[in-house]
Amino acid sequence: MAKQIVSAPAARRRTSRATKMTGAQVLVETLRRERVKVLFGHPGGASLPIYDALYDATDIRHVLVRHEQVAAHAAVGYARASGRVGVCTATSGPGATNLVTGITDAMMDSVPVVAITGQVPRPVIGNDAFQEADVTGVTMPITKWNVLVMRADDVARRVQQAFYIARTGRPGPVLVDIPRDVSQESCDPEFVDGIPVPEYRPVLDGNPNQIAAAAELLGSAQRPMIYAGGGIISGNASAELTALAERTRIPVALTLMGKGAMDELHPCCLGMLGMHGSAYANWAMNEADVILAVGVRFDDRVTGRLRDFAPRARFIHIDIDPAEIGKNKPAHVPIVGDAARVLAALAAQVRPPQIDPWWAQITEWRERHPFRYRQRDGQISAQFVCDLINRLTGGTAIVTTDVGQHQMWMAQWYRPRAPRSFISSGGLGTMGFGFPAAMGAKFACPDRQVIAVVGDGGYQMTMQDLITAVEHRLALPIIVVNNGALGMVRQWQTFFYRNRLSSSILRNPDFARIAEAFGARGIRVDRPEQVEPALRSALATEDGPCVVDVIVDPEENCLPMIPSGQSVAEMILDE
Amino acid sequence: MSEAHTATISVLVENSPGVLVRVAGLIRRRGVNIHSLSVGPTENAAVSRMTIVVDTPPERTEQFAKQLRKLVEVRRATAVDGQQTVDRELALVKVNANPGTRMEIMEIANVFRANVVDLTDRTMTLEVTGKGEKVDAIVSLLAKHGIREIARTGQATLVRGAQAT
Ligand SMILES: Cc1ncc(C[n+]2csc(CCOP(=O)(O)OP(=O)(O)O)c2C)c(N)n1
Ligand SMILES: [Mg+2]
Numbered sequence: 074m075a076k077q078i079v080s081a082p083a084a085r086r087r088t089s090r091a092t093k094m095t096g097a098q099v100l101v102e103t104l105r106r107e108r109v110k111v112l113f114g115h116p117g118g119a120s121l122p123i124y125d126a127l128y129d130a131t132d133i134r135h136v137l138v139r140h141e142q143v144a145a146h147a148a149v150g151y152a153r154a155s156g157r158v159g160v161c162t163a164t165s166g167p168g169a170t171n172l173v174t175g176i177t178d179a180m181m182d183s184v185p186v187v188a189i190t191g192q193v194p195r196p197v198i199g200n201d202a203f204q205e206a207d208v209t210g211v212t213m214p215i216t217k218w219n220v221l222v223m224r225a226d227d228v229a230r231r232v233q234q235a236f237y238i239a240r241t242g243r244p245g246p247v248l249v250d251i252p253r254d255v256s257q258e259s260c261d262p263e264f265v266d267g268i269p270v271p272e273y274r275p276v277l278d279g280n281p282n283q284i285a286a287a288a289e290l291l292g293s294a295q296r297p298m299i300y301a302g303g304g305i306i307s308g309n310a311s312a313e314l315t316a317l318a319e320r321t322r323i324p325v326a327l328t329l330m331g332k333g334a335m336d337e338l339h340p341c342c343l344g345m346l347g348m349h350g351s352a353y354a355n356w357a358m359n360e361a362d363v364i365l366a367v368g369v370r371f372d373d374r375v376t377g378r379l380r381d382f383a384p385r386a387r388f389i390h391i392d393i394d395p396a397e398i399g400k401n402k403p404a405h406v407p408i409v410g411d412a413a414r415v416l417a418a419l420a421a422q423v424r425p426p427q428i429d430p431w432w433a434q435i436t437e438w439r440e441r442h443p444f445r446y447r448q449r450d451g452q453i454s455a456q457f458v459c460d461l462i463n464r465l466t467g468g469t470a471i472v473t474t475d476v477g478q479h480q481m482w483m484a485q486w487y488r489p490r491a492p493r494s495f496i497s498s499g500g501l502g503t504m505g506f507g508f509p510a511a512m513g514a515k516f517a518c519p520d521r522q523v524i525a526v527v528g529d530g531g532y533q534m535t536m537q538d539l540i541t542a543v544e545h546r547l548a549l550p551i552i553v554v555n556n557g558a559l560g561m562v563r564q565w566q567t568f569f570y571r572n573r574l575s576s577s578i579l580r581n582p583d584f585a586r587i588a589e590a591f592g593a594r595g596i597r598v599d600r601p602e603q604v605e606p607a608l609r610s611a612l613a614t615e616d617g618p619c620v621v622d623v624i625v626d627p628e629e630n631c632l633p634m635i636p637s638g639q640s641v642a643e644m645i646l647d648e
Numbered sequence: 649m650s651e652a653h654t655a656t657i658s659v660l661v662e663n664s665p666g667v668l669v670r671v672a673g674l675i676r677r678r679g680v681n682i683h684s685l686s687v688g689p690t691e692n693a694a695v696s697r698m699t700i701v702v703d704t705p706p707e708r709t710e711q712f713a714k715q716l717r718k719l720v721e722v723r724r725a726t727a728v729d730g731q732q733t734v735d736r737e738l739a740l741v742k743v744n745a746n747p748g749t750r751m752e753i754m755e756i757a758n759v760f761r762a763n764v765v766d767l768t769d770r771t772m773t774l775e776v777t778g779k780g781e782k783v784d785a786i787v788s789l790l791a792k793h794g795i796r797e798i799a800r801t802g803q804a805t806l807v808r809g810a811q812a813t
Contacts, residue, residue, distance in 0.1 A: 209666070213673055218720045221665075238720060272662075273720050396714035 096225035097126035097256040100189065101133065103232040106264060109133055109160050111151065111516050112189075113144035117164025118204060119191030122256035136516065136545065141168050143509040143538045145175020148186045150513025152179075153496045154471055154523075156309065158239050159513060162189040166204030169250075170211065174503060176246045177215040181500025182330060183307055185244035187235045188212075194254040195223065208250050217245030223252070225260035233269040242275030243394040244307050275393055279410035284418050287365070287389040287406045292424035294363035296385075296431045297323045300346070300375075303330030303499065304368015304392060306492045310413035311335060314367070317420040318342075322428060324435055326354040328369055330499040333489035337468065343435070344488070347375040349481040352633050352646060353438035358383050359641040360434075367391040368412050371401035372500070373638070381640035391415050442633075444485045445647065452626040453601050455479060455554050458608075459486035462524065462552065465608055470522035471496065471514050475507030475531035477561040478631045479554035483526050505534030508551055512538070515547045522612065529555040529581050539591040542618040549618040550611035553584050556627045564630045568645070588620035599624040654683050655709040656728050656735070656805055658813045659698045662721040663689065670719050671698060675712065680704045684737075684780075684802030695723060699805045701780075706730065724812075732808040738775065738801045739783045740765070744794035745772035753793060760786045771796060 094102070100123060104112070111134045116124045127135050138144045141163040148159030159179075163169050169190040179186040193202040209221045218238045222231045228251065235247040268274075291297055305314050311334055318325050318341040325335055326346040335342050346354035358364065364386040369375070376382035379401055390397075390404035391412060398407040408415055446456035459482045462472070468488045473496040474480040480497055489495045496514060498506040511525035532553055542549050563577040585595030594614055598607045598621060611619040632647040661667045668687065675682055683701040690697050702712065709727035716725035741762075745753050750772065757764060757774050760782065766773035776786050780803055787798065807813040 210669075213666075213670060214677055217718075270720065272723060394718070396711070396718055400711060400714075 093259050094262050095122065095126065095256065096228045096251065096258050096260060097122040099225065099228040099260065099262040100232060100251065100256070101126040101130050102262065103229050103264065104133060104160065105130070107158065107233070107236045109158075111136060112160040112162055113138055113147040113151075113513065114162035115139075115141050115144060115164070115168060117168045117191060119165035119193055119253045120162065120168070120256075122253060123162065123189070123191060123251070136541065138509075138541050139538050140535065141171035142174050142505065143512075143535050143541070145172045145186070145188065146178065146503070146506050146509035146535070147513035147516070148188070149175060149179050149182070149184045149506075150473060150496055150510030151517040152184050152186055152513075153510070154493050154514035155517035156493065157517070158185045158187055158236055160187050160189070164191045164204070165193055165208070166206045169208040170206055173211065173215065174505075176212060176248065178498055178501045178503045178506060179246035180215045180217070182498065183244050183303060184246065185239040186246040187232075187239050188246060188248040190248060190250045191256070192221065192250045192252040195252045196254075198252065208248065212248045215246070216248050219248040219250065221250045221252075222255055225255050225258035226263070228255065228260075229262045229264045230269060233265055237269050238273065241273070276395070276409050277411040277414055279391065279408040279415035279418060281418075283406055283408045284415060285422060287408060288419055288422035288424070290363050290387065290389060290406060291321065291323065291365060291419075292426055294426045295428065296361050297321075297363045297365070297426055297428065298357055298361040298386075299323050299325040300328075300358065300364050300366045300369055301325055301331045301334050302328040302367070302369030304412050305331055305334035308368060308393065308412035310368070310411075310416055311492045313413045313416035313420065315339065317416050317423070320420050321423055321425045322432070323365070323426070324357060324432070326350070326358060328372070328375055328499075329484055329497060331368065332484060332495040332497075333492045334368075336490050337488035338490065343439075345484050348377070348635050348637070349485065349631055349633065351444060351485070352442040352644060353435060355633075355635065355641045355644065356438050357435050358386075361386045363387050363389070365389045365391070366404075367416065370397050376401065377635045378638055378640045381642070442646065446629075448601070449626055451600070453599070453604055453623060455556065455625040455629055456482050456486060457601070458552065458554060458604060458623055458625065459483045459526070461605060461608060462526065463487045465612060466522060466524070468494070470494065470524050471518060473497065473507045473511040473514060473523070473525050475527040476502045476504045477528040477531060477559065478556070478564060478629070479526055479528045479560070481631045482554075504528075504531035506531070508532060509535050509538060511549055511551070512542055512547060515549055523549060524612070525549065525551045527551060527553055528560060529553055529557065529579055529584070530559045532584070536587070539588065539593055539618060539620070543592045546616045547618055548615050550608075550614065551618055551620045552608070552611070553620060553622045554625055555581065555584065555622055556625050556629070557581060558627055561631070567630065569636070584620055584622035588618070593617055594619035595622070596620070597622045597624070653703055653705055654701050655704055655706040656733075656803065657700045657702065657709055657713055657716065658726045658728055658805055659700065659716055659722060660690070660724040661696050661698060662723065663694055663696045664721060667696075667721045668698075670721065671700070671716065674715055674719065675700070675702060678712075684800070686802040686804050699803055701803050726813055728805055728807060728813065733805050734808055735779050735803050735805045736777055737780050737783055737803045738777045739787070740773055740775055740799045741787060741790060741795060742766075742771055742773045742797040743790045744770065744796060746770060749793055753790065756786065756789050762786060
């Protein structure tokens with residue numbers, strides 16, 4: 074039924090009407106018009122009509138997850154790998170509340186996701202009906218926008234608005250809550266062509282006077298830096314960033330969210346800055362006289378103690394979200410706009426500054442203090458594993474990580490050559506994110522090598538969905554960096570709590586055998602010489618996931634480290 | 649509370665369900681108290697104006713206004729401190745009054761251009777309009793007679809002259 078009413082886009086006027094449909098059918102048709110190919114979800118009572126409509130939609134693939142949190146993280150992985158809107162769905166009450174962590178993650182990292190939830194029928198809303206939760210209330214602070222749809226006639230417009238709001242401006246998650254009887258109600262659907270939210274229009278072009286002022290400031294700088302973040306990736310501005318860096322030779326430091334915003338082997342790229350960033354990137358920020366901050370939010374994991382962050386610098390701050398500018402640090406030249414457009418305009422005007430002495434200083438720092446690691450006899454170093462993944466893939470794979478030490482080591486050692494190749498939970502730091510995000514990325518980019526690098530702690534938070542990867546025959550290597558600990562917690566306890574290891578040591582299951590029980594490949598590795606063959610074999614596995622349980626040195630700490638709330642001067646180095 | 653620690657934000661919002669909660673929630677999550685809030689329709693039936701007075705130094709309100717503008721339902725948000733404005737609030741004050749004290753209360757009302765809107769043998773209800781400080785002043789003068797109840801609308805504000813708020 075749903076398929077009969079597809080109207081060719083060319084035939085549509087401002088709005089197009091079709092014959093009677095149910096709210097759920099309208100939803101599915103709207104998803105189709107938004108070119109949704111995959112959605113991740115789990116059904117339940119309140120979403121039964123939606124699932125019934127999906128049954129007819131052979132062109133939309135529904136991936137049945139085993140926990141709704143996985144659906145939300147997979148939608149994030151899908152969106153971050155592809156640049157398209159990720160979609161997840163859950164039933165009312167517990168289904169919807171299980172999405173909350175993943176939606177918050179999308180909010181913090183500005184990821185375009187649409188979550189569709191079933192709600193109890195209209196007559197019982199507010200009566201504590203079975204499986205009722207006030208989901209629009211719960212998700213108000215963690216969504217860019219949300220809406221409870223109270224009429225089937227509104228479904229098309231609301232869902233179109235949801236997609237539009239999720240992907241425009243600063244992207245973010247949007248939730249659409251649909252009561253069961255609205256899904257069942259029949260209506261005359263009306264689809265909007267053009268912009269479904271006329272009053273919501275982000276500013277795209279930067280103010281020309283401000284761009285001129287920025288060009289002037291950069292051109293006369295002696296120690297300039299570019300501080301680039303996730304906004305470059307979500308704004309598809311990598312080419313413009315690279316062009317500006319090449320034209321001016323200004324060094325570029327990337328945030329965790331900005332990894333891959335520029336080819337990390339590019340001579341102008343200093344890699345990651347911040348708490349676990351390179352010493353040289355942090356020293357360079359500390360000494361800089363002019364900083365071009367673009368698509369970043371001066372997060373405390375980057376700045377440490379705000380008043381000591383880049384104390385000599387004047388800031389040019391470019392962001393599509395006006396509320397970010399001046400939020401944490403005053404901007405001398407604020408520019409609201411789309412990163413790609415503003416950077417292109419800036420590159421056309423800027424006069425390359427004279428910075429040979431500056432580069433000499435940075436090169437000296439870089440040689441004095443590169444990332445490095447020790448390998449204790451007979452122990453596998455986790456950094457070696459990360460380094461090896463980088464070498465085996467040449468930085469061309471899409472890598473996702475979980476949260477903790479392994480995440481920071483991957484951020485230090487993996488050097489992506491292109492954007493959308495390093496996917497990690499930045500703002501929320503969500504354990505359990507890495508594996509589901511990799512599934513989402515693999516659905517988005519089936520022809521790319523996708524690798525999940527996870528900790529033994531975080532993996533156990535969403536491991537149950539290995540069956541989903543098996544079911545869909547996802548060629549997905551999952552590398553478990555097994556240090557027998559909640560390593561990052563253990564590290565903080567070692568440094569700041571006199572090594573009192575309170576609840577941070579893990580007793581683990583045999584991850585390889587668990588994988589086998591799920592029908593996946595499983596390999597356990599506990600000697601250094603086994604690592605490379607195992608990784609090669611995992612990367613070559615087709616037709617299904619391969620879990621590599623790598624038993625690593627449990628005592629390793631992630632360095633350098635600027636302790637929380639401190640400054641570059643207090644950086645702990647690895648001597 | 650001293651004047652320096654409140655700030656006024658004027659917000660034009662879509663007249664739809666949940667908007668008040670979104671606006672209030674955005675302020676709440678920053679741990680800031682809403683001192684007063686007035687909401688009502690505007691010349692455009694689809695749009696309401698909220699005037700929000702928050703207990704925060706005016707320096708922070710531009711950031712509040714920026715965050716408010718991010719809400720899809722918010723059409724316009726202005727931190728009005730530092731501009732020439734007209735600020736008004738209406739209060740209903742029910743005070744104890746007997747034939748012996750009525751004249752004195754009427755005198756206070758006259759000075760503040762307050763209207764008597766209800767009278768019984770034991771109470772008198774005054775309606776007073778003005779800036780918040782004026783309302784505070786009449787309330788403190790009436791206090792000795794015993795205030796039974798107060799209802800204040802909260803401040804409504806417009807920028808003076810041709811400029812839009
Ligand atoms: C859901 C969630 N709970 C708790 C934390 C706090 N936390 C941050 S890192 C970490 C340890 C992670 O351990 P593991 O996954 O083994 O990674 P490792 O640090 O050992 O590499 C914890 C508990 C978190 N980030 N997310
Ligand atoms: Mg661990």
